[in-house]
Amino acid sequence: MAPTPPLSVADAGDAAPASTPTFPRTEHYRRFHRVDSVTPTERGLLAELHGERLEVVAVRPDVVRIRISRGGRFDETPSPAVCVDPLATHVEVTTEVDDDVARVRTAELTVSIGLVDLTIDVHRADGSAVIETARDHAGAPWAYATLNDAFVVRRRIAPPDAIYGLGEKSGRLNRRGRDFTLWNTDVLNPTSSGEFTAGRDADDPRADRMSTEFDPYYVSIPFFHHLDAATGAVGGSFLDNGYRTAYDFTPESEYAIHAGGGQYCEYVFAGPTMARVLEAYTWLTGRAALPPLWALGYHQCRWHAYRQEDVAALAARMRAERIPCDTLWLDIDYMDGYRVFTWDAEKFPDPAALIDGLAGEGFKLVTIIDPGVKYEPGYAVFDDGVARDVFCRTEGGDTYIGQVWPGDTAFPDFATAEAREWWGDLNAAHVASGLAGIWNDMNEPATGEIAPERMLFDGGRASHERFHNAYALLMARGTVEGLRRAMPELRTFVLTRAGSAGIQRYAANWLGDNVSRWDHLWMSLPMAAGFGVSGQPFVGADAGGFGGDAEPELFLRWMQYAALTPFFRNHTVAGTVDQYPWSFGDDVADLVREAVGLRYRLLPYLYSAFVRAGETGEPVQRPLVFDHADDARVRDLDDQFLLGRDLLVAPVLAAGATEREVVFPAGTWHCWHTGEVVTGPATRTVATPRERIPLYGRGGAVVPLLPEAPATTAGLRPDLLELHVFVPGQDGEWVSALQEDDGVTNAAADGALVRTTFTLRHAGDEITVVAAADGAGYEGFARTAFRLVVHGPAPREVEVDGVVVTPDHDGTVTFGNDGRDAVVVLRT
Structure with a gap:
């Protein structure tokens, strides 16, 4: 499918493709005004307004949930994101109701509901604002409006404030000045010539960083941080709603959140730091499980029609070249006609023997599994799915049919526990021969040239819009639950392209199909950082670029950077030049070996960063603003990052670069390679010789390393x-x-x-x-x-x-x- 254009609140309702949901213009919405009555409750208050109910409950002293009923009823599970009982924690709450305002207070925040003209404001105990209702040109407040199940909320924001989050988004890390759509989409597609593009001609000589701004993307996470530029305080917002959503941060003094359906249910986080906001958000939606150590090693992948002997030869070459490596991957061509959970018997006559042989050399094997099941009577997986009634249906009750790799394709209805259990058992049987993990692709869900909106869920009872963004999360959940049932003693590893809030509980994310271009190398930095501050710590881009032909310098610089990211996989499309570590000559291979070796030596530090992520939610690859929000210089900085708390990484992002500018926050920073010391805050131009990229250790840190790089983590x-x-x-x-x-x-x-x-x-x-x-x-x-x-x-x-x-x-x-x-x- 072609990428869907961005949709803002301002232009909602303009012409769009027939398969693209649109929002009414905001002037048509029914604005909620006067509150009819207010009743204090044990944890907050309940108000009557315009036939609906407004509920405010304190979830924690620093978190409040605000929701408005739909049709007079509250939806207790508006999405699969929340994985705890939000009301299980005891909170000391006081309420007060005056003539004009009702308030809910905890030790850390106060929620104020305006009763004459509806306003919804949240302030910290010190009086600083977390959210405040916007006002129209006449000065009247506009907190909430609805039309045909769609709704919009509007909030005040100061012109210099910053916004971070929304998960996987392209462009700059600070989201101010742009609008975004949350609707999981297969973004990059091959053109008729087979060239991969990213919103423009890949050969356009005017290529620059901003050419990478295209939206929506594969993953939709309706959560963001709002940084108050005047104070450095950070608050957070999570809209627990899986429908198509638009965030408009283009106005100077307000922003709007617009959902196409479902219930308004928002969690507001008082902060006042990004770390505190993210800790609370991941407490609510879950944190990443501790990954197996081998998953933090180097992964080698290519979309290529490998045969069994080719994979064995690749493993032997990797060891002969002394490139540390833990995992080899197989893309779609290992299957029999793209039928999931099958092997091409001619290419892979004995998969179990292959896997055993690889294990003897310290390698794991991971295979791709798409959600699409070939619509083919006689194919065991399809027949079993029909017999169990686990496929998505249309309004008329037929099995929904899309068009992806196998041709006519049915899709499991992951909104049902039965489908998730069935899928999990299939995955468990697939890995029983010794496969180490599962790679989920095409799970936006991508349905080819056939629009997905006719695909209904929950046995045909739920609309496509309700579960579209949640599809990949539910697929990953079914996969992981099946693997855990079959192998409860082992950690699971699932990699997914799509996802939504809470995906970190089940899977890692790679950043989808990218291109072998310098601007796409840059793009991966703010994209990974945005993921990280949105609760997903296990992320990485296809090193070297997926589409197009990598050049030696680009490949080297990408590998040097990727070796210092949470997920490190070299992956490229069929029909392009080889980009194995040795493909660009001995000189590049030597430097790649050195970069990969540094990663392997750093595994104790990197692994411990993942432990912390699982305990606190903090990112592994994080923007400097996460730890230094009080430093105005780093609020728009997205071409360098921290790996864990203590290593500062500044990749080389331009061809021929022999130096680059590095921003150092407060503290002492030691150059890893030369020992030079920089005292921050400071900005320096530092050398970037071909053999390395800038890497600095934070003064005061104790960083554990292996004394030398092992070939593999197996038996380490x-x-x-x-x-x-x-x-x-x-x-x-x-x-x-x-x-x-x-x-x-x-x-x-x-x-x-x-x-x-x-x-x-x-x-x-x-x-x-x-x-x-x-x-x-x-x-x-x-x-x-x-x-x-x-x-x-x-x-x-x-x-x-x-x-x-x-x-x-x-x-x-x-x-x-x-x-x-x-x-x-x-x-x-």
């Missing part, structure tokens, strides 16, 4: 880890963490781990690093020592557990004590 049980200590330039205390476990099973959830907390204290000429370990350990744990590597002035004296020790010839200090608790003092 290091007996020694390096602790890279980055000396801060000022006195203070910093905390870092390391988690070690078996990396494969769920035993860590029951305490089978070693969690070490590093507390670094700097006072005058003395640095003390306290390592405190917790956890029961795990089978195979082999580490007996740490090696301390100091970044900064060489210490004149080192003391370990009260004993002065002599550093090794390279200045490092190795200490044992079972590699667990220790106190190290560095005197400079």
